[in-house]
Amino acid sequence: MDLRARLTRLLGAENLKFSAEDTARYLTDHRRLYTGKALAVAMPRDVPQVSALLAWCNDAGIGVVPQGGNTGYCGGATPDESGTQVVLSLERLARIRSVDADAQTMVAEAGCVLAQVQGAAASAGCLFPLSLGSEGSCQIGGNLATNAGGTAVLRYGMTRDLTLGLEAVLADGSVVSNLSGLRKDNTGYDLTGLLVGSEGTLGVITAACLKLYPQPRSRACAWIALRDARAAVELLAGLRGALGDRVTTCELVPHVALELVLRHIPEARDPGLSPAAWYLLVEVTAVEEADLDASLERVLAAAAERGIVLDAALARSERQREDFWRLRESVPEAQRAAGGSLKHDVSVPVARVPELIERGAAHVATLAPEGFLVAYGHAGDGNLHFNVNQRPGADAAAFRSRESALKRAIHDLVAEMGGSFSAEHGIGRLKVEELERYAAPSELAAMRAIKHALDPRGILNPGKVLRAARERP
Amino acid sequence: MDLRARLTRLLGAENLKFSAEDTARYLTDHRRLYTGKALAVAMPRDVPQVSALLAWCNDAGIGVVPQGGNTGYCGGATPDESGTQVVLSLERLARIRSVDADAQTMVAEAGCVLAQVQGAAASAGCLFPLSLGSEGSCQIGGNLATNAGGTAVLRYGMTRDLTLGLEAVLADGSVVSNLSGLRKDNTGYDLTGLLVGSEGTLGVITAACLKLYPQPRSRACAWIALRDARAAVELLAGLRGALGDRVTTCELVPHVALELVLRHIPEARDPGLSPAAWYLLVEVTAVEEADLDASLERVLAAAAERGIVLDAALARSERQREDFWRLRESVPEAQRAAGGSLKHDVSVPVARVPELIERGAAHVATLAPEGFLVAYGHAGDGNLHFNVNQRPGADAAAFRSRESALKRAIHDLVAEMGGSFSAEHGIGRLKVEELERYAAPSELAAMRAIKHALDPRGILNPGKVLRAARERP
Numbered sequence: 001m002d003l004r005a006r007l008t009r010l011l012g013a014e015n016l017k018f019s020a021e022d023t024a025r026y027l028t029d030h031r032r033l034y035t036g037k038a039l040a041v042a043m044p045r046d047v048p049q050v051s052a053l054l055a056w057c058n059d060a061g062i063g064v065v066p067q068g069g070n071t072g073y074c075g076g077a078t079p080d081e082s083g084t085q086v087v088l089s090l091e092r093l094a095r096i097r098s099v100d101a102d103a104q105t106m107v108a109e110a111g112c113v114l115a116q117v118q119g120a121a122a123s124a125g126c127l128f129p130l131s132l133g134s135e136g137s138c139q140i141g142g143n144l145a146t147n148a149g150g151t152a153v154l155r156y157g158m159t160r161d162l163t164l165g166l167e168a169v170l171a172d173g174s175v176v177s178n179l180s181g182l183r184k185d186n187t188g189y190d191l192t193g194l195l196v197g198s199e200g201t202l203g204v205i206t207a208a209c210l211k212l213y214p215q216p217r218s219r220a221c222a223w224i225a226l227r228d229a230r231a232a233v234e235l236l237a238g239l240r241g242a243l244g245d246r247v248t249t250c251e252l253v254p255h256v257a258l259e260l261v262l263r264h265i266p267e268a269r270d271p272g273l274s275p276a277a278w279y280l281l282v283e284v285t286a287v288e289e290a291d292l293d294a295s296l297e298r299v300l301a302a303a304a305e306r307g308i309v310l311d312a313a314l315a316r317s318e319r320q321r322e323d324f325w326r327l328r329e330s331v332p333e334a335q336r337a338a339g340g341s342l343k344h345d346v347s348v349p350v351a352r353v354p355e356l357i358e359r360g361a362a363h364v365a366t367l368a369p370e371g372f373l374v375a376y377g378h379a380g381d382g383n384l385h386f387n388v389n390q391r392p393g394a395d396a397a398a399f400r401s402r403e404s405a406l407k408r409a410i411h412d413l414v415a416e417m418g419g420s421f422s423a424e425h426g427i428g429r430l431k432v433e434e435l436e437r438y439a440a441p442s443e444l445a446a447m448r449a450i451k452h453a454l455d456p457r458g459i460l461n462p463g464k465v466l467r468a469a470r471e472r473p
Numbered sequence: 474m475d476l477r478a479r480l481t482r483l484l485g486a487e488n489l490k491f492s493a494e495d496t497a498r499y500l501t502d503h504r505r506l507y508t509g510k511a512l513a514v515a516m517p518r519d520v521p522q523v524s525a526l527l528a529w530c531n532d533a534g535i536g537v538v539p540q541g542g543n544t545g546y547c548g549g550a551t552p553d554e555s556g557t558q559v560v561l562s563l564e565r566l567a568r569i570r571s572v573d574a575d576a577q578t579m580v581a582e583a584g585c586v587l588a589q590v591q592g593a594a595a596s597a598g599c600l601f602p603l604s605l606g607s608e609g610s611c612q613i614g615g616n617l618a619t620n621a622g623g624t625a626v627l628r629y630g631m632t633r634d635l636t637l638g639l640e641a642v643l644a645d646g647s648v649v650s651n652l653s654g655l656r657k658d659n660t661g662y663d664l665t666g667l668l669v670g671s672e673g674t675l676g677v678i679t680a681a682c683l684k685l686y687p688q689p690r691s692r693a694c695a696w697i698a699l700r701d702a703r704a705a706v707e708l709l710a711g712l713r714g715a716l717g718d719r720v721t722t723c724e725l726v727p728h729v730a731l732e733l734v735l736r737h738i739p740e741a742r743d744p745g746l747s748p749a750a751w752y753l754l755v756e757v758t759a760v761e762e763a764d765l766d767a768s769l770e771r772v773l774a775a776a777a778e779r780g781i782v783l784d785a786a787l788a789r790s791e792r793q794r795e796d797f798w799r800l801r802e803s804v805p806e807a808q809r810a811a812g813g814s815l816k817h818d819v820s821v822p823v824a825r826v827p828e829l830i831e832r833g834a835a836h837v838a839t840l841a842p843e844g845f846l847v848a849y850g851h852a853g854d855g856n857l858h859f860n861v862n863q864r865p866g867a868d869a870a871a872f873r874s875r876e877s878a879l880k881r882a883i884h885d886l887v888a889e890m891g892g893s894f895s896a897e898h899g900i901g902r903l904k905v906e907e908l909e910r911y912a913a914p915s916e917l918a919a920m921r922a923i924k925h926a927l928d929p930r931g932i933l934n935p936g937k938v939l940r941a942a943r944e945r946p
Contacts, residue, residue: 287717
């Protein structure tokens with residue numbers, strides 16, 4: 001009996017896709033960097049089916065590629081070109097199992113779309129704070145597997161920080177489960193934290209117990225024109241000094257990105273500030289009733305006096321707030337509309353963001369003259385999407401040929417600055433060699449030992465994060 | 474050459490203790506449950522010495538028992554009785570390497586006393602929020618190794634949540650280091666989170682990059698007489714609904730504990746409330762200037778109207794605040810002064826704390842008639858120290874003989890309630906069999922695989938957290 005027939009006997013034909021037409025959308029990543037082949041796309045309906053599939057694949061030595069909303073930036077959910085791997089889509093495990101407003105916890109299955117998780121929390125009067133551009137299609141299982149970041153990390157942390165426990169299937173089909181939502185539980189090693197961010201290479205997350213927070217009752221939002229990039233760091237310090245953890249969002253947008261957005265995104269509205277090289281989107285929230293507009297205005301007025309802030313607009317309505325957010329959230333789409341781009345998802349200590357911009361810009365000018373820098377993102381966390389767009393009319397092939405040298409220069413720069421070449425997007429397939437280059441040999445050895453311990457046959461997302469010894473040069 | 478001579482050649486005589494007199498205090502745990510023997514107590518002065526020691530012990534197959542302030546409750550830092558293990562004291566690695574108020578980070582070596590870490594943060598105008606009874610003598614390395622909890626977990630999380638990165642020496646002497654303080658760094662597996670809470674069984678933590686927070690400018694503190702234990706949960710919900718994360722501390726103290734404290738602690742001052750079976754110590758803080766007394770009073774007044782709160786006193790001075798805190802912090806000392814006790818460090822979902830108290834009390838009455846319940850602690854996190862003190866005049870041997878049956882009943886109860894038999898104190902040596910009993914076989918297998926992967930010769934804190942296969946029955 002061939003493998004597909006055996007898989008069909010295991011899971012049922014209704015839970016498998018084989019045809020080119022049915023499987024196509026599972027075989028190419030969001031950025032279209034990779035297109036693979038697969039033995040099958042499996043869509044189990046419950047945890048026992050996931051367990052049965054993994055046990056069978058482990059016995060047969062068949063690679064399994066877990067996939068959520070397939071919105072990742074690093075090819076972590078795409079099978080290789082061999083056609084021997086099984087894509088394991090979690091999309092049918094899409095139930096919110098429970099929401100407990102008193103305990104401030106929710107148990108959600110891996111296939112729940114992030115917006116669905118946010119909505120279930122809101123229906124219970126709570127907040128699930130993870131928020132990112134793809135929230136309408138990414139799945140919480142993928143957010144967990146990649147330890148997703150987003151626009152509220154400053155206040156609430158990364159996905160790992162929002163996770164109280166997991167249910168996951170290990171390589172041999174055994175299930176580990178810790179969904180009780182305890183706030184304190186020191187019983188052995190932190191398997192939850194280890195699985196979060198392991199990109200499906202140590203286990204397949206099937207559900208999570210997530211932390212909820214009280215919904216803010218007060219909110220203020222401003223679009224701010226800055227003196228320069230350094231002003232972003234100074235203003236953030238002032239905001240946090242005055243408002244502490246009420247500062248939820250601090251996103252940096254360069255003028256060039258605002259221009260792209262206004263040009264390419266029909267719904268985008270110019271906030272009408274005096275032009276500046278850099279803008280900041282700031283949001284401040286509080287659980288209690290508070291006049292946050294007044295608090296935010298005070299900080300901005302003081303910053304304006306010191307020359308840090310050139311101009312600022314406070315959102316006076318929910319609609320205006322959405323307008324400000326659209327300017328930030330539309331940058332990736334505007335970049336796509338504007339043509340090819342080279343992307344770097346990097347972080348440095350927050351205070352060094354301006355230095356990163358300055359020194360990185362010099363590399364762009366030298367190494368990618370066909371491009372222009374569009375560095376934007378989560379300045380409050382020290383994380384910039386240090387992207388470079390092709391200049392209009394420039395030669396596309398020449399521009400693309402710059403990728404490798406520019407990547408090396410930018411990644412070397414952040415390494416020298418104590419930063420990271422992968423702040424929030426993960427390693428996937430795209431950055432395996434970068435990890436080998438920049439991680440210390442002792443750390444790589446420890447990671448490889450853990451990988452081998454939990455997945456001795458190497459069936460879990462092969463070639464992602466870490467390569468097997470035989471694949472390394 | 475014998476082992477001690479070889480050790481002396483490796484580290485120098487000035488960094489080793491051999492004599493019974495010099496080593497005694499390293500060989501007995503804080504609770505005097507265990508007294509071991511040691512080949513030597515090693516006190517390395519720097520990371521290369523720690524590395525050299527581990528590499529040598531790994532080659533020689535010699536067990537290493539890392540030790541911090543030796544204040545643990547589970548015997549995790551005590552060597553066994555064989556006399557073949559080396560105690561590795563981190564006390565000479567006691568330097569604050571850096572404090573960065575702008576980045577809100579600090580790099581502290583493992584041997585820094587927690588109070589020293591708190592003080593270094595305060596000197597820079599920041600807060601390091603980890604706070605626990607033994608903060609004057611416990612060391613941050615031990616806090617990290619045990620993922621310590623304490624009285625501010627409600628607001629700031631456990632030690633793992635306060636850790637941005639580690640420097641640690643692995644079993645083979647290799648060093649992993651991630652002290653750059655990045656807020657976002659998705660480059661491979663979370664070795665930091667894995668090492669935190671692993672109690673020295675996966676690596677020896679030598680330094681950590683810790684998260685700092687802005688120092689609160691406003692604070693309110695109250696000692697509250699409750700209708701009953703259930704009222705604690707209701708009041709906490711009200712407090713968090715009104716004040717969100719400004720609620721920093723929510724500690725439950727039964728009347729019987731207050732009585733013990735007033736009887737045995739000379740400095741203790743009766744807050745003078747109408748007597749109640751249960752009291753709550755609540756503290757609320759804010760970064761900004763705010764009238765938190767008024768906010769707290771509003772919530773308490775509303776709770777009093779609903780009959781949840783019987784009486785309450787707000788601290789009107791720093792001295793009165795310290796008085797309230799002393800009542801809570803002195804419970805362990807008062808318990809010790811009152812005689813023998815049986816301890817359980819358990820957690821349940823917060824809403825089930827009253828049920829735990831009720832059902833647990835019934836077990837105490839039945840299974841330990843020579844004792845009385847003193848259940849107190851971190852109600853806001855669902856974590857109670859479910860302790861039982863010997864009644865005055867009761868037979869001590871009879872009381873002690875109840876330990877095993879009572880432990881089984883309490884731990885079975887919390888397991889049935891979705892709770893944990895080890896909330897914040899860890900496993901150490903004391904709870905190895907409990908972990909084997911209550912953890913799922915799949916989780917134990919995963920933990921053992923990780924242990925074997927990172928410490929294949931089993932030299933790191935042997936017999937703690939997990940037993941080697943040959944030691945299991």
